[in-house]
Amino acid sequence: MRTAIAVLFMSLLAPVAHSQSAASDAAPSAALPAMRFAATICNDEIYDALKGNQLFASLDKTTPGSAILIRVSHIYGRNSASTASDLASLIFAVGSLGLLPAMSNKDLTMVYEVVVNGSPVIAYKYSKSITHVFNIHATDKSHGLGADGLVWVTETARQFAADLAQNARFDELRSEYHYYFDPAAVASAAYR
Amino acid sequence: MARMDYKRVPHPIVWRVLGLAAALLSATAADAADTSPKQKPKIDRVLAVYVPQKDSDSRLFIAQLNNSFAPGKALEDAALDVSRALYRDANLLLTGSSTPFNVVLSLHPKWDTKDRNTTLTIHYKLLDAAGNVLVESSASNDMATPKLIVNNAFYALSLGVMKDILRDEQVLAKASDPAIAGQTATAASFDRAALVSREKSARSGTGFFINDHGQIMTAAHVVHDCPLVQIKTGEKTVDAKLVAESVLLDLAVVDSGVAAAHVVPLRVGTAYELGEEVTNIGYPLDGLLAASPNVTRGNVSSRGALAGSAGQFQFSAPVQPGSSGGPVVSSTGELIGVTVGTLGINGLIQQGVLPQNVNFALDARYVARFMDRNNVLYLTVAANRKPDGRSATEITLPAVVQLLCYQ
Numbered sequence: 001m002r003t004a005i006a007v008l009f010m011s012l013l014a015p016v017a018h019s020q021s022a023a024s025d026a027a028p029s030a031a032l033p034a035m036r037f038a039a040t041i042c043n044d045e046i047y048d049a050l051k052g053n054q055l056f057a058s059l060d061k062t063t064p065g066s067a068i069l070i071r072v073s074h075i076y077g078r079n080s081a082s083t084a085s086d087l088a089s090l091i092f093a094v095g096s097l098g099l100l101p102a103m104s105n106k107d108l109t110m111v112y113e114v115v116v117n118g119s120p121v122i123a124y125k126y127s128k129s130i131t132h133v134f135n136i137h138a139t140d141k142s143h144g145l146g147a148d149g150l151v152w153v154t155e156t157a158r159q160f161a162a163d164l165a166q167n168a169r170f171d172e173l174r175s176e177y178h179y180y181f182d183p184a185a186v187a188s189a190a191y192r
Numbered sequence: 193m194a195r196m197d198y199k200r201v202p203h204p205i206v207w208r209v210l211g212l213a214a215a216l217l218s219a220t221a222a223d224a225a226d227t228s229p230k231q232k233p234k235i236d237r238v239l240a241v242y243v244p245q246k247d248s249d250s251r252l253f254i255a256q257l258n259n260s261f262a263p264g265k266a267l268e269d270a271a272l273d274v275s276r277a278l279y280r281d282a283n284l285l286l287t288g289s290s291t292p293f294n295v296v297l298s299l300h301p302k303w304d305t306k307d308r309n310t311t312l313t314i315h316y317k318l319l320d321a322a323g324n325v326l327v328e329s330s331a332s333n334d335m336a337t338p339k340l341i342v343n344n345a346f347y348a349l350s351l352g353v354m355k356d357i358l359r360d361e362q363v364l365a366k367a368s369d370p371a372i373a374g375q376t377a378t379a380a381s382f383d384r385a386a387l388v389s390r391e392k393s394a395r396s397g398t399g400f401f402i403n404d405h406g407q408i409m410t411a412a413h414v415v416h417d418c419p420l421v422q423i424k425t426g427e428k429t430v431d432a433k434l435v436a437e438s439v440l441l442d443l444a445v446v447d448s449g450v451a452a453a454h455v456v457p458l459r460v461g462t463a464y465e466l467g468e469e470v471t472n473i474g475y476p477l478d479g480l481l482a483a484s485p486n487v488t489r490g491n492v493s494s495r496g497a498l499a500g501s502a503g504q505f506q507f508s509a510p511v512q513p514g515s516s517g518g519p520v521v522s523s524t525g526e527l528i529g530v531t532v533g534t535l536g537i538n539g540l541i542q543q544g545v546l547p548q549n550v551n552f553a554l555d556a557r558y559v560a561r562f563m564d565r566n567n568v569l570y571l572t573v574a575a576n577r578k579p580d581g582r583s584a585t586e587i588t589l590p591a592v593v594q595l596l597c598y599q
Contacts, residue, residue, distance in 0.1 A: 034500050063500025067440055073251075075262065116439045119416055120249065176440050179565065180558055181502050 033177045034058045039072035042143050042153045046072055049157035055165060068173075069115040072157075076106045098135060105131045108145070110153060112160040114170060122170055124163050126156040235278060235368050240285040240293035240379075241271045242387045244599035245417035246394050247301050263346045267301055267312075270350035274358050279367075285387075287417070289379040294321055295367050296377075297357075298387040301350075310337045312349050315389065316357050318366055321375035323386040326366040331356040384419030385431070385598075393596040394418070396478035398518035398531070401452035401591045402445070403569040409456075409559070410517030410595055411532050412437050412444040418597035423448045424475075424483070425593045432595070436566035441503065441554060442532045443562050444517075446595070454590035456519050457573035458556050459526035468492045469523050470507050471584040472531060472551075474515030475594035485592060486515070487585050490549060492528075498535070503558040505529060508549040518592065520553040524576045525587030529553030 037059050039046050050056040050070070059070065086104045093102035108130045114122040132146030142150045164170050248264040268284060275282030275297070283291050298317040303310065313332035317325050333352040339345050357363065366372075397414030401407070408423065415421050416439060421432045423446070432446040464470075472488050490509030497504035507520055511534050520529035535550035563570050 034502075036500065060500065063498075065498025065501030065504075067442075067502065073262075075265075117442045118413060119439050121439065173440065176438065180438075180441060180561055 033068060033174070033181070034060060034063055034066050035068040035070050036063050036066040037061050037070050037072075041072075041074045042145075042150065045150065045154050046157045049154045050161060053158070053161040055161060067117050068177075069113075071113045071115050071120075073111045073113075075109045075111065093135075101133050101135050103131065103133045104144070105129065108149070108153075110156045112156070112164075114164070114173070116173065121173065122164070122167055124160055126159060128152055232278075234280050235364070236280050236373070237294040237367055238292065238376075239275050239279045239282040239367070240291075240296045240382075241268070241275060241282060242285040242296060242298045242384070243268055243271070244300065244388075244394065246599055247299075261340075261346055263303055263350075264301075266344070266346035267299065267314075267350040267354075270347055270354045271297070271299060274351065274354040278358055278364075285379055285382075285384075287379060292376040292378050294372060294376055295319065295326070296321075296382070296387065299357075300389045305337055308337050309334050310340060310349070312353050314353050314357065317387070318363055319386055320372045321377035321382070323383050325386070326369075326372075327360075327362050329360070329362075331360075388420045388598040390420075390598055393422075393478065394599040395597045396475065396514045397516045397595045397597070398474040398476075398514065399423070399446070399593050399595045400473075400517075400519045400588070401455045401593070402563070403455055403571060404452050405569065406448040406450045406452050407435060407568060408432065408446050408448055408593060408595070409519075409530060410444050410446065411530065412439050412442045413532075414517045414595050415444050415446060415597055418599060420598040421446055422596045422598070423450075423593050424596060429596075436562070436568055438562055441558055441562055443530065443554060443559065445563070445566065445568050448593075452591065455571050456521065456525070456527045456588055456591045457571040458560055459522065459528055459575050460560075460572045462575045463557075464492050464505065464522070464528040464555075466492055466495060468528075470509055470520050470528065471523070471588065472507070472509040472511060472515065472518055472520050473585070473588055473592045474511060474518035474531065475592075476512030476514035478514050478594070478596070483594070485589060485594075486512070487589070490551075493549075497552045501552070503555050504532065504552045505555055507551055507553055509551065510549055511551045514594075517595065519588055521584050521588050522575075523584050524579050525582075525584050526573055526575060527559070528556050530556075530559055 035056070035058060037047055037050070038061075047059070047061065050059055056070075060066070086102075089103040093100050106129070107127065109125055109127040112124045112126075113120045128149075130145055130149040130152070132142070132144060132149060134140055134146070145153060243264060248268060250264045251262055272282055272284070283289070283293070285293070285296060296319045298319065300315040302313045302315075304313065305311075311332055311334040313330060315330045316328070318327040319325050331353050333349055333356070335345060335349045395414065397410055399408040399410035399414070402409045415434060416437065421434065423430050423432045430448055430450055432448045435445040435447050437444040469489065469491050472490070474486055474488075475483070476486055488509040488511070490507055492505055493508045494506035497506050507529070509520070511518070511531055515531050516533070518531045519527050520531055522528055530553055531551065532554050533552045535547050535552075537547055540547055560570070560572075562568075
């Protein structure tokens with residue numbers, strides 16, 4: 001049921017967010033160079049959200065030699081009240097043999113980094129308090145985030161694409177890439 | 193019928209769970225309650241906090257928890273939180289930042305896990321805006337390793353040490369000294385070499401002279417984010433300054449300020465040949481091997497490198513950590529590439545594959561374009577397949593140096 005709700009949410013929100021993305025309006029010539037992708041959470045969901053953007057058409061999980069890496073990591077922030085309430089909720093859930101649902105509340109920060117040859121050069125952070133109500137017997141397909149949390153994480157991928165398209169440092173990086181690796185430029189300079 | 197009596201003694205695991213719950217609740221409550229020094233007026237100074245890049249970027253991924261930890265970031269957060277409670281303002285000392293500051297706190301953390309305890313020791317220096325060291329000391333704190341699974345344990349541990357450092361009477365007195373009130377500096381004007389720990393280099397690499405003005409080519413990852421770079425030739429060591437850098441190509445040029453008698457010329461006219469014999473010279477495994485250059489031979493084994501890479505070729509002359517930035521030259525000493533990497537074998541060994549001598553160099557075409565773009569002078573030479581009697585080692589070795597990065 002929750003999965004169905006999540007799908008409904010995503011189908012409603014995704015087109016709106018996509019139309020708001022500045023990156024999606026970019027000219028084809030502005031396509032980014034080949035980049036690797038790695039994420040510590042929601043790997044497929046974030047990858048698919050980025051690949052849906054024209055700018056990230058050359059994003060790939062299987063190009064170990066790419067100089068540019070899009071690295072996505074997540075950090076659970078400090079939230080004193082939630083630690084106590086999560087624990088109490090879990091004790092009640094276990095005590096009721098799973099009849100009562102458990103609840104978790106986390107301050108989640110998604111960190112998107114552009115890493116060039118191992119050096120982080122650009123970073124964006126998006127944070128939100130995520131509440132997840134779940135049954136201890138049910139299988140969780142939301143990576144422990146709940147349906148709303150999963151939708152929000154997917155939204156951060158679209159926001160990152162939009163932010164990166166406006167980033168001056170990334171524009172410099174893209175220009176530098178084309179200076180060195182544009183086939184015509186390399187051919188003209190090769191062993192002249 | 194006899195009635196069986198028994199005592200309700202909770203299972204030991206119940207006590208352990210209750211104990212952990214109590215510890216969690218007390219730790220989080222204490223963390224929430226004690227974040228500022230209270231009441232005391234703030235010191236009317238702007239503090240810059242320096243954390244070496246190698247420590248700032250350190251990451252730890254615990255697969256069982258499916259979570260990554262960033263102890264360096266936790267330390268930075270803790271340092272800023274405590275600093276901002278004590279000082280008028282506090283910021284990280286970042287390259288290129290234009291924010292002025294009055295004093296700098298240089299932090300050199302060391303995380304040490306032994307048995308069931310993890311200890312954080314920070315060696316620190318407080319400097320004024322002119323780079324003079326005002327206080328230098330160490331502080332440490334520890335935590336039971338199992339507690340590191342709790343959210344923000346790294347932050348909590350860092351917070352304790354940072355409170356000890358920043359509330360130290362000597363640090364407070366020196367930072368409040370009216371004599372330094374008028375001194376200000378920015379990241380651009382401050383000599384960051386004063387912040388580094390010269391105890392041990394953070395990393396080392398290889399470089400080679402590209403012109404007789406003393407400019408040296410190396411790999412960017414050898415000198416990137418290094419406040420102090422030193423060039424070592426034999427027994428002589430000199431400080432060098434960064435002239436140009438491309439993280440994208442993994443190339444950099446530093447200036448040693450010393451005129452060079454020998455330089456490595458770039459081959460022009462023709463490209464390298466597949467199978468061509470090459471020589472690589474480097475200073476690998478600093479601290480393990482004697483400080484003597486390593487010369488290895490092999491050939492150009494492929495025109496391509498890893499899938500998705502650009503501008504690199506593959507060669508078979510053995511390289512080790514510390515070889516990066518070294519020249520890959522032809523049998524007549526012409527530069528055809530710069531060593532930038534090797535194939536990581538950890539993942540492949542787990543799959544039962546042991547690759548051998550799969551190393552990568554940046555094609556000299558891109559080296560030339562890099563130097564053109566940054567107006568760096570370099571020497572060129574036409575391809576010469578006929579040796580003049582001297583070996584590639586004889587021609588190239590005098591121009592190769594070791595680079596040491598201090599953070």
